[in-house]
Amino acid sequence: MSDGRPVSGQLKKFVFRGKSSSNGDTRGEYLEIVIPELLSAGYSFYTWPSAPLLAWYLWTQRRNLRGLRILELGCGTGLPGILAAKCGAHVTLTDSVVLPRSLRHLSACCEANGLVPGRDLQVLGLAWGLFLADVHNLRPVDLLLASDCFYEPSQFEEVLSTVAYFLDGTDARFLCAYQERSADWSIEALLKKWGLKGALVDLDSLSESSGLVVLIMAGALSYSSDSDFSDDDQTPLDKDFFDACNHVLGITSKLKDSQLLELYGFYKQSMEGKCTTQKPGWLDARGRRKWEAWKILGDLSSDEAKIKYIDLVQKFDPKCKLGVRSGLHETWVTMSSLRYSPEPELVDHEMSLFDAARENIGKLVTKFLSENPELCNERDENGLTALHWAADRDATNALTAALNGGCYVNALDKSKQTALHYAALCGHVRSTQILLEAGASFLKDDEGFTPLDLATDEVRIILENAT
Structure with a gap:
């Protein structure tokens, strides 16, 4: 999405239903939220996996939301906050102040659901850990929300210091859903440092009260x-x-x-x-x-x-x-387990070059490209080459075979992203190294992102050393 243009891309629909009453009538227990998502490698333009879980929990508490002052941090597409606003809460949605396009996209997500920023809810830029006058004006709040904000360890304290500021001296609570990305990551010490205490929400209780069973991340x-x-x-x-x-x-x-x-x-x-x-x-x-x-x-x-x-x-x-x-x-007659890697006797007859790349079958990739060199330029419906697929799956054998077979290391998909974009975004260290050794460039995609912009911490170090 470029400045000044309306949001384009796919729409994702989230439907929230309550349990049926004794006579089967579910009227008044139904809410549909539509989120426009961009097929772009930016954090804010699509719904992260914990946001629907947080939204479901809010849905179970919908009768308690009316009139609450709710602030959502790092909200991306704003699904939980939008739901809270639709349930009668006074909501302020915030995301990074240095990402104006993300804030405009967030506003578009609100408008797609009949909510006008500035009238039905507020959309503001915020910098975690910086307590400027605008931040002070957001107090007091009754409930802080965040989903998938704990994805970058270097920012954990910035998030929690912001939470501590809003909770200090109030009866407010912080409700957070997050995806566990590493067993080595912990916020326990930071909670103690900032005088915070945490407790896990029982998802079984959530399921019983919502009429839905939800399994996280x-x-x-x-x-x-x-x-x-x-x-x-x-x-x-x-x-x-x-x-x-x-x-x-x-x-x-x-x-x-x-x-x-x-x-x-x-x-x-x-x-x-x-x-x-x-x-x-x-x-x-x-x-x-x-x-x-x-x-x-x-x-x-x-x-x-x-x-x-x-x-x-x-x-x-x-x-x-x-x-x-x-x-x-x-x-019981136990069925054979379906395998993601095809049986050897089926490979030559059943697989395409893309299949071989996805499944990391380097010998088959070599065979395809040696017999049909023109396959180096073959693309799927999204413009992905075999190199893109191998990089996406960290299929290093197939990646090396594709490069040796003549696949262009800087080939672009429909979003103008290279295989290096894919490897960097997914955090695939070895695939990143292989592509760099093959001469991959730091090209910008159609959103202006280079692989370095998208890289995870571990891959970012490799890319920075290569520049």
């Missing part, structure tokens, strides 16, 4: 506990399946991302059948992986997907005993 799994069928209408397999879904809530912290993704795929197949939705944009890396975990299941039937889901839950937690109602312990 890592797996982004969710399902509704409001079934279209009563318990009497459900089959034994259905009951075992939903028992398995509930059991997963208690073991998410023990599961790897790959395991959560596999469960997600079988859950979606169980509930919705074959994947027919559009693949998420390239910036939504987690969304793409979730989509792929579902898409790969093809025409697998709903019952087979439920059986596989239950099987996986028991595999991941052997202490869990499921399948009693449906007799699966006695009659």
